[in-house]
Amino acid sequence: MSHTETSGLSPRSYGRLYPMRLDSPKKIGGIEIRNRFIRSATAERLFDREGFPDDGLGEFYCRLAKGGAGAIITGHAFVEPEGRASPKQLAIFKDDFIPPLKKITEEVHSYGARIFIQLSHAGRQTKSKYTGGTPIAPSAVREMTLDVLPREAEEEEIYRIIDGFKKAALRAMEAGFDGVQLHAAHGYLLNQFISPHTNRRTDKWGGSTENRICILVEIVKSIKKDSGDSFVVLMKLNMDDFIDGGLRLEESALIAGQLQKAGIDAIVCCLLNRVIISNSNIKN
Numbered sequence: 001m002s003h004t005e006t007s008g009l010s011p012r013s014y015g016r017l018y019p020m021r022l023d024s025p026k027k028i029g030g031i032e033i034r035n036r037f038i039r040s041a042t043a044e045r046l047f048d049r050e051g052f053p054d055d056g057l058g059e060f061y062c063r064l065a066k067g068g069a070g071a072i073i074t075g076h077a078f079v080e081p082e083g084r085a086s087p088k089q090l091a092i093f094k095d096d097f098i099p100p101l102k103k104i105t106e107e108v109h110s111y112g113a114r115i116f117i118q119l120s121h122a123g124r125q126t127k128s129k130y131t132g133g134t135p136i137a138p139s140a141v142r143e144m145t146l147d148v149l150p151r152e153a154e155e156e157e158i159y160r161i162i163d164g165f166k167k168a169a170l171r172a173m174e175a176g177f178d179g180v181q182l183h184a185a186h187g188y189l190l191n192q193f194i195s196p197h198t199n200r201r202t203d204k205w206g207g208s209t210e211n212r213i214c215i216l217v218e219i220v221k222s223i224k225k226d227s228g229d230s231f232v233v234l235m236k237l238n239m240d241d242f243i244d245g246g247l248r249l250e251e252s253a254l255i256a257g258q259l260q261k262a263g264i265d266a267i268v269c270c271l272l273n274r275v276i277i278s279n280s281n282i283k284n
């Protein structure tokens, strides 16, 4: 219904039609958020070259919390060195990152806001100078914007990555985060597994919808098993590749349902995807 169609309604009828108030609390998983204002994950570049946050990051998040944000989602943090996307990026691949992150979560919580860390692996969407070797991906499909030909991940590497996400989530829990957001959008590794364009595998990690989301299901289950119910697991999910042979909206809706069954507490649906940009000039 458009604004013009509803503008003749009394506030009471309008409230009945649209009962949600942006300033009302909302429960996600086992926790309550004080309102509906959630700061979307945004890489701030307030980090050093290793991936440690500088003082500016905590100060920035505190300003958001003081300003009334219900929750903050950090920019993407890489879960293992091979998954680094850029030279200045937040990291969470070893325990050394816990103390500075804990300082940030304590400060943000003191202003009444929740905070989630976004966990990510770049897959093919990075450069070997950042990862220390040829970037890996579900399949060796060239990334056109960076002109990177990744190599196909071995099965044992897939298990290592699943473990990397789980360990990163447990570090996040120790650092006081209310939960994590798994980055399965914007053309990064988890998105690459879901999309039939970037995932051409013929083993248990590729092919059917169930196989392409297998890595995600394994990650979610392993985090939930070790973190308990009150630790929230969110997901940012790309919904459509806008190319033939790519991920389409209808399949994404099914995927969202299956991920909910696996234990995901909430999904951010996203349509921004570098798969589209990076393949605009190729026919494969």
Ligand SMILES: Cc1cc2nc3c(=O)[nH]c(=O)nc-3n(C[C@H](O)[C@H](O)[C@H](O)COP(=O)(O)O)c2cc1C
Binding pocket: 040, 041, 042, 043, 044, 074, 075, 076, 118, 183, 185, 186, 236, 270, 272
């Ligand atoms: C500077 C900048 C950095 C961003 N960094 C991230 C990021 O680290 N992780 C992420 O999922 N999205 C990132 N985004 C995307 C935003 O979270 C958001 O999805 C995007 O701006 C589109 O907004 P919408 O999702 O509300 O449509 C970034 C956006 C900008 C402008």
